[in-house]
Amino acid sequence: MSSITAEGVRAAAIRIRPLAKRTPVLTSSDFDAAVGARVFFKCENLQTGGAFKIRGASNLILSIPHADLARGVVAFSSGNHAIAVAIAAQYAGAAATIVMPADAPRWKLETARAHGARIVTYDRLNESREDIAAHLLEDSGATLVPPFDHPLIVEGQGTAALELLEDLPELDALIAPVGGGGLLGGCATIVKDMRPSVRIFGVEPAGANDTFLSFQAGERRSVPMPQTIADGLRSPQPGALTFPIIRQFVEQVLVVTDDEIREAVKFLLTRLKILVEPSGAVGAAALLFGRVGRGAAGAGGIGVILSGGNMDLDQLAAYGS
Amino acid sequence: MSSITAEGVRAAAIRIRPLAKRTPVLTSSDFDAAVGARVFFKCENLQTGGAFKIRGASNLILSIPHADLARGVVAFSSGNHAIAVAIAAQYAGAAATIVMPADAPRWKLETARAHGARIVTYDRLNESREDIAAHLLEDSGATLVPPFDHPLIVEGQGTAALELLEDLPELDALIAPVGGGGLLGGCATIVKDMRPSVRIFGVEPAGANDTFLSFQAGERRSVPMPQTIADGLRSPQPGALTFPIIRQFVEQVLVVTDDEIREAVKFLLTRLKILVEPSGAVGAAALLFGRVGRGAAGAGGIGVILSGGNMDLDQLAAYGS
Numbered sequence: 001m002s003s004i005t006a007e008g009v010r011a012a013a014i015r016i017r018p019l020a021k022r023t024p025v026l027t028s029s030d031f032d033a034a035v036g037a038r039v040f041f042k043c044e045n046l047q048t049g050g051a052f053k054i055r056g057a058s059n060l061i062l063s064i065p066h067a068d069l070a071r072g073v074v075a076f077s078s079g080n081h082a083i084a085v086a087i088a089a090q091y092a093g094a095a096a097t098i099v100m101p102a103d104a105p106r107w108k109l110e111t112a113r114a115h116g117a118r119i120v121t122y123d124r125l126n127e128s129r130e131d132i133a134a135h136l137l138e139d140s141g142a143t144l145v146p147p148f149d150h151p152l153i154v155e156g157q158g159t160a161a162l163e164l165l166e167d168l169p170e171l172d173a174l175i176a177p178v179g180g181g182g183l184l185g186g187c188a189t190i191v192k193d194m195r196p197s198v199r200i201f202g203v204e205p206a207g208a209n210d211t212f213l214s215f216q217a218g219e220r221r222s223v224p225m226p227q228t229i230a231d232g233l234r235s236p237q238p239g240a241l242t243f244p245i246i247r248q249f250v251e252q253v254l255v256v257t258d259d260e261i262r263e264a265v266k267f268l269l270t271r272l273k274i275l276v277e278p279s280g281a282v283g284a285a286a287l288l289f290g291r292v293g294r295g296a297a298g299a300g301g302i303g304v305i306l307s308g309g310n311m312d313l314d315q316l317a318a319y320g321s
Numbered sequence: 322m323s324s325i326t327a328e329g330v331r332a333a334a335i336r337i338r339p340l341a342k343r344t345p346v347l348t349s350s351d352f353d354a355a356v357g358a359r360v361f362f363k364c365e366n367l368q369t370g371g372a373f374k375i376r377g378a379s380n381l382i383l384s385i386p387h388a389d390l391a392r393g394v395v396a397f398s399s400g401n402h403a404i405a406v407a408i409a410a411q412y413a414g415a416a417a418t419i420v421m422p423a424d425a426p427r428w429k430l431e432t433a434r435a436h437g438a439r440i441v442t443y444d445r446l447n448e449s450r451e452d453i454a455a456h457l458l459e460d461s462g463a464t465l466v467p468p469f470d471h472p473l474i475v476e477g478q479g480t481a482a483l484e485l486l487e488d489l490p491e492l493d494a495l496i497a498p499v500g501g502g503g504l505l506g507g508c509a510t511i512v513k514d515m516r517p518s519v520r521i522f523g524v525e526p527a528g529a530n531d532t533f534l535s536f537q538a539g540e541r542r543s544v545p546m547p548q549t550i551a552d553g554l555r556s557p558q559p560g561a562l563t564f565p566i567i568r569q570f571v572e573q574v575l576v577v578t579d580d581e582i583r584e585a586v587k588f589l590l591t592r593l594k595i596l597v598e599p600s601g602a603v604g605a606a607a608l609l610f611g612r613v614g615r616g617a618a619g620a621g622g623i624g625v626i627l628s629g630g631n632m633d634l635d636q637l638a639a640y641g642s
Contacts, residue, residue: 024345026367045594046347266634273366273596273630309594313587317638 045309059156158186181242366630380477479507502563
């Protein structure tokens with residue numbers, strides 16, 4: 001398996017063009033005033049499928065040799081990765097089988113189905129999705145599309161930062177959420193190649209702080225039962241491929257609470273007028289609640305990746321006003 | 322008073338640059354599939370102050386001669402125009418006095434105040450805001466910034482369509498909300514100059530269909546007590562300046578119900594991940610509910626102006642899921 005490179009991110013940017021949008025970068029003078037810095041939001045919540053995940057999924061799926069493509073693809077995910085794989089596979093003409101927990105949000109199951117994916121549900125408490133996926137792969141000869149720990153996935157996700165730095169070549173710092181580390185690892189790889197002076201921060205929810213703990217320990221640690229409203233960041237440990245990149249390039253892993261995440265979601269909705277899901281809002285929360293020192297950025301400003309926007313209105317209504 | 326011209330819109334585009342953002346244009350394959358056309362959303366909900374109103378307000382305020390600017394500006398508005406005037410006056414260094422109903426949403430009063438405006442509240446049932454504004458103008462020699470019926474306001478609002486057509490020179494049709502007609506009138510003026518073949522549609526709520534009635538009658542008609550959730554479109558009649566432009570350039574004035582507007586707000590929030598207030602969503606509602614014939618656009622697509630995003634979470638929560 002090849003390593004993750006800036007050249008790979010540049011190749012991904014070309015490969016994924018038919019499927020991934022170049023998302024807009026938004027600013028808010030209200031937000032800048034609240035945090036005392038110039039902040040640029042890379043809006044992956046406005047991406048195809050509602051999250052950055054289409055970048056990695058399409059980079060991998062559009063790289064599969066034609067003969068293998070006919071045997072289909074398999075993914076296991078309860079969330080945004082599932083939707084992204086369904087969309088990319090449909091575009092590539094590959095049958096997609098997606099293993100999702102039976103209690104995943106109904107609209108996510110339906111969205112994946114609407115893009116032609118076959119959904120295999122499982123009982124989260126009594127079955128292992130890895131076992132199910134392994135059986136599926138054995139039976140079919142399909143290609144696995146993992147959620148983060150694959151070079152093509154990581155390089156695909158890095159295209160978000162490539163676009164941001166093309167738009168804002170003077171950026172001083174970059175903040176991105178960390179789940180398994182695919183987004184942060186890919187972004188760090190390309191940013192350090194384009195502009196080594198950029199300071200890079202990852203952000204995790206306090207209830208899923210596996211990368212924070214790993215970063216402190218200098219080796220991968222796991223959090224067996226992550227508990228947080230940021231459902232996209234519940235992976236129990238950083239990836240084997242992604243963690244070394246994070247160690248090498250990331251200055252600090254910041255941690256925010258669920259209450260802080262809720263406040264950030266509300267700020268982004270009521271002031272910036274965009275819907276960002278809890279997992280996508282951790283970077284904004286870290287800034288709003290002072291986790292990043294005021295000296296982190298000068299005139300070039302801070303880029304924040306808002307990684308996704310998939311949440312339903314009931315969830316939002318529960319946040320109150 | 323000069324007339325409204327495409328040249329005036331072009332001049333406005335340069336004048337308002339320090340204050341108005343070039344807002345992004347978003348697309349959604351879900352929306353396109355739902356309506357059977359390619360649709361391009363001009364996102365004025367992502368504009369400074371949360372609505373297109375900053376375009377007209379800054380075009381007028383940045384045109385006031387220096388000597389007059391020192392005597393300040395006056396506006397009467399319960400909504401987005403108030404915030405826009407406060408922001409533009411603060412930037413220009415002019416004192417702003419804004420006459421708002423005492424029962425206007427608290428956050429709108431606070432936002433206008435936060436930008437340094439003096440707020441004069443009045444009792445909507447027992448006092449006339451026009452009388453109050455007239456007294457204020459007499460006392461101070463301030464410049465009135467009307468919400469729509471002024472060439473500089475109309476030309477300023479037209480810059481939204483100028484940007485949209487610069488981005489999408491092949492556009493087949495344009496849909497914009499109608500309150501007093503400033504946005505629609507300004508947009509129609511520039512669009513018909515740049516690309517006369519573009520079909521132009523206005524959209525009103527059924528409970529505030531004064532422009533629809535006027536359009537049918539061929540002369541201005543009024544709806545004395547407009548009733549609609551689209552609070553930005555409650556002006557009782559089209560403007561004296563704007564109505565002739567609408568008659569000249571607009572093909573049809575479409576009408577949508579409040580329930581249809583709510584559905585459009587929810588679609589835009591859950592699928593496009595953007596918060597659009599009811600007044601801003603009428604164009605999307607007209608498309609979603611088949612008010613525009615499927616033949617309205619070919620490959621060039623339909624531009625829809627989402628005019629604003631200022632609504633609070635309580636209001637949204639009441640829409641249900």
